[in-house]
Amino acid sequence: MNVLVTGAAGFIGFHLARRLAELPGYTVTGLDNLNDYYDPSLKWARLRELGITRQDAVRGRLVASASLPGFRFIALDLADRAGCERLFAEGAFQVVINLAAQAGVRYSLDNPYAYVESNVVGFLNILEGCRHHRIDHLIYASSSSVYGLNRQMPFSTSDAVDHPVSLYAATKRSNELMAHTYSHLYGLPTTGLRFFTVYGPFGRPDMAYSLFTKAIKEGRPIKVFNHGRMLRDFTYIDDIVEGIVRLIDRPPMPGADAEAALTRPDTSTAPFALYNIGNNKPVELLEFIRIIEDTLRVKAQMEMLPMQPGDVEATFADIDGLRQLVGFKPSTPLEVGLPRFIRWYEDYYG
16 A cells, blocks of 8 residues: 655654554655744654654655655645646555645634645645546545534534634635545545544644643643633544544445435535544543643643634534444543653653
8 A cells, every 4th residue: 555644744644654654565655844833843853753854854855764664755845736746646656645734723813825825725736636646545634623613512524514713624624625526526535534633742832732731831821711611522643543544445435315415515426525533522621731730740820711713612523424434433531641642742842
């Protein structure tokens, strides 16, 4: 199996690329543009785990890993149309897993163009590469943020998602619609995964679990929005990776009847599928903070603030679709996963 993983220096992409490269029979090409949305040194630290150093990585050139025989890497921006065309022409990929994106809800309020360039233009280049090179299966990252103002819990892929509350969410919903178009027009099998608050070692420093850990350790107050009245479906990285791996050789097949395809956004006559991938167990924000406090043995100073623009009060994943298809069942409770992250944090940041 020859697989392209985009966003390979990112949090989820790194963990997935490492897992696949260690499996027998897989050849993995990792791609990342190594932007400075957050400190690039963390991205380079992830790449070092994959056997790629700064000296090795020359933009636009494939380099082999020094430690993982099944892995190679290319520094490339998905918005680089010509570069992507060359990569697909030379790569002979069978499966593409697109995890590259401009992430972050709050950042999109001040930097909207970065989201369209990466998440829309970049995704179009992925779709075109898959179309012209007859990729067997495209798996791509969507987000729980697409549910926007939806109040029905748990979030189901059969729910309407027409009211996003951030540009980030709108670009992710756009990806789902673009993927369906290519599935319908060209028979490209596409699977979209709506991730729910992924956390774990090597996690992004802009995420709440990292920001809270850093502030509490340094004796600074943490910002608690909506006065703590929030629920999140925190999902440990190993569970996410396991779900993706199980899907690789399960491309969607056409076959839904036309009536069902017209009434449900996750159903189509084309080879198209959407799944939630989460822990299926939302946790109160204050309980989340308590686990960090207990692990660090430090009491948090909390600055209670109102809800900020682009945020939602609760997320809760209905994962029945993925459970029925591949037996996906998260096995890492927050009480186990969060201390694992904190141990990594203390080791990495000293």
